[in-house]
Amino acid sequence: MTDPILERSHALRTEFFENEQELLNSLASQGQFPDAMFIGCSDSRVVPESLTGARPGDLFVARVVANIVPPYGTGQNAVGAAVEYAVLHLKVKHLIVCGHTDCGGIKALDHPVNMATEPAIANWIEFARPAQTRVDARGLSDEAARHQAIVEENVLLQLKNLQTYDAVRRALAENRLELHGWVYDLAEREMRYYDATQDTFVTFSLSNSQAVA
Numbered sequence: 001m002t003d004p005i006l007e008r009s010h011a012l013r014t015e016f017f018e019n020e021q022e023l024l025n026s027l028a029s030q031g032q033f034p035d036a037m038f039i040g041c042s043d044s045r046v047v048p049e050s051l052t053g054a055r056p057g058d059l060f061v062a063r064v065v066a067n068i069v070p071p072y073g074t075g076q077n078a079v080g081a082a083v084e085y086a087v088l089h090l091k092v093k094h095l096i097v098c099g100h101t102d103c104g105g106i107k108a109l110d111h112p113v114n115m116a117t118e119p120a121i122a123n124w125i126e127f128a129r130p131a132q133t134r135v136d137a138r139g140l141s142d143e144a145a146r147h148q149a150i151v152e153e154n155v156l157l158q159l160k161n162l163q164t165y166d167a168v169r170r171a172l173a174e175n176r177l178e179l180h181g182w183v184y185d186l187a188e189r190e191m192r193y194y195d196a197t198q199d200t201f202v203t204f205s206l207s208n209s210q211a212v213a
C-alpha cells in the first residue's frame, strides 16, 4: 500500500530536490525571508509561483476561495493570521491580492448557495458580496464585462479589508509595505494590475512598466 499521489509525482519531486539542492539546503538551515505575500484564489489554474516566477523561499502564500481577506474582528482568522505573520515576523515588503477571471467563488454570488449542505461556502462568499453590489449599481449588461468588474472590485475590497489589520496599517504608515491588486485573465493569459493614479486596472506590459520607471 502506497500513496498514489506521492507515487505518481515521485520522479518530478526527486528531480526538483536534486536541481534545487543548494537553495533548499540554505532555506532549511537559514529559514525563510520572502519578499512578498501572495493572497490568491484556491483555483487550481492560479499558480502563484508560475505567475511571479517565484522559487522556494520567495513567496509567502495564502490561497482561499475568491482570494478573500475577512476583515479583522469577524472571527474568520485564517487569512488574517497569515497576513500578521507575514508583516510582523517575515517583514514582507509587498502584499498582493490576486483575483482571476472565471472565478467560481465570484460566480457563486449569483446563485443560491444551499445553507444546509454547504454552509461554509454560503458564509464565506458573503465577504465578496459588497463587490457585486457595487458593480451591479453600474448596470453593466454584458455578462463577461460584469464578471470582470466584480472580480476587480473584489480585489479592491480585499485590499481595503487588509487595512483593517493593525499590523498592515502600521507598516503602511511607516512606508515599509506596499499593497498590490492584480487580476489574472485566464483566457487572455495576461495580468492586470490596479493603477491607483488612474484608479483602474491596466494590463501589464513592459512598456507600462518602463513608463512608470
Ligand SMILES: [Zn+2]
Pocket (backbone or CB within 6 Å): 041, 042, 043, 065, 066, 067, 100, 102, 103, 104, 105, 106
Ligand atoms: Zn477563484
